Amino acid sequence: MDTIILRGDICFTPDKDHLETHPDSYLVFENGICRGIFSKLPEKYACIHVKDYKGHLIIPGMVDLHIHAPQFAFRGMGMDYELLTWLKNRTFPEEAKYADTEYAALAYGMFADQMKKSATTHAVIFGTIHREATLMLMDMMENTGLTSYVGKVNMDRDAPVELLESGAREGAADTISFINESLRRGYKKTKPILTPRFIPCCTDELLRELSKVRIQYDLPVQSHLSENPGEVELVKKLMPQAKFYADAYDRFGLFGKQAKTVMAHCVYSTGEEIERIKENGVWIAHCPSSNVNLSSGIAPVRKYIENGIRMGLGSDVAGGQTESIFRAITDTIGVSKLYWRYIDADAKPITFSESFYLATKGGGSFFGKVGSFEEGYEMSVVVLDDSVIPHPQQLSLEERVERSVYLGVDVRGIRAKLCI
Ligand code: GUN
Ligand code: FE
Secondary structure, eight states: OOEEEEEEEEEEEEETTEEEEEEEEEEEEETTEEEEEESSOOGGGTTSOEEEEEEEEEEEOEEEEEEEGGGGGGTTSSTTSOHHHHIIIIIHHHHHGGGSHHHHHHHHHHHHHHHHHSSEEEEEEEOOSOHHHHHHHHHHHHTTSOEEEEEOEEOOSSSOGGGSOSSHHHHHHHHHHHHHHHHHTTOSSEEEOBEEOOGGGOOHHHHHHHHHHHHHHTOOEEEEESOOHHHHHHHHHHOTTSSSHHHHHHTTTOSSTTSOEEEEEOSSOOHHHHHHHHHTTOEEEEOHHHHHHTTOOOOOHHHHHHTTOOEEEOOOBTTBSOOOHHHHHHHHHHHHHHIIIIIOTTSOOOOHHHHHHIIIIIHHTTTSSOSOOSTTOBOEEEEEOGGGSOOSSOOOHHHHHHHHHHTTTTTTOEEEEEEO
16 A cells, blocks of 8 residues: 655645645545545554655645647736737737647746646646647646546637638548557556537537537546627627527537536626526636736626635636746735625625635546545645744744645745645
């Protein structure tokens, strides 16, 4: 039996309303599965070496439910655009470069390095339309130690021709060959995910073909939903038969139920759409930094929590400027305060424990039993040395975690990352 024991100041959110803390305690995993937290190590573990992180914080790894690997190269630039002009002027020209595998190797190498250094242990990732470059990205992600889903993007309209599938059937065939090759490579931690970019870039024919591919391989799905007013209007024009935006995916079996699905944003989801999200068991990836940068708006996260909708956080690099999920946690809280102040006085701001929960156990549920230190959960741990930012006073464990997240201790203070 492979047993791993960590000692330190342990903190996690078994439920959204409370941050559970265990000062100077032992966290035990057997064969990668959590077996409990002990203030005194039980006798049966006496002979096992303890990884001693006394004085350091031990928290679950962060889960990024929505990030674009090819956009990492231009993060922090072009932030004065709105979504649709940003796609046209910044995103598509950059993504077109990934036809060149040399450029892809260079850029994806930098992305994978940063993901490895970050506090993120699980990620759901967009590539580009290019099969070779996306497979290269999967090779690199496999070597980072993260668990990830990676998608070759599908799009066949409303983008530069070099970013379009040559036809709906051809796009599906290329996607099948991407999936087959990714399965042939036998990755342990990296899996393919079906990735129609969003309705404005996908014809009905393409969605129909992808739906067949999805069933054939029983793939999960990722895409964008109700992000920005301009996009929502465009979808109404492009698919007038859809009752609402989500219905445009659902008509093709690409929206939850048997298809495990994560949709980024949901800023403008209406009552019917929210019902459908809930009914179909779709995960929402809340991406507050991106929603600010691209002038998209503020998602009604309180409403989603009250409705019991599955939800996690996404960095949405490069709509969001950083891959740091710590930043997504604090932005979630910040924008929820503006929502409460300006939009809906009944929508109580999101608390720190709620936001931390979304970043760990909330998003982690997309991967299974991930994001908590309850018994039976998979090993996914980040160790932080919060003394890299000194303080003069005594702090509780709760205060140390909150402060570490707000002050970005993930930049300089990660001491270890352990995953199954
Ligand atoms: N909608 C379609 N493509 C994209 C993208 O790359 N980023 C974001 N934020 N929204 C999108
Ligand atoms: Fe996105």
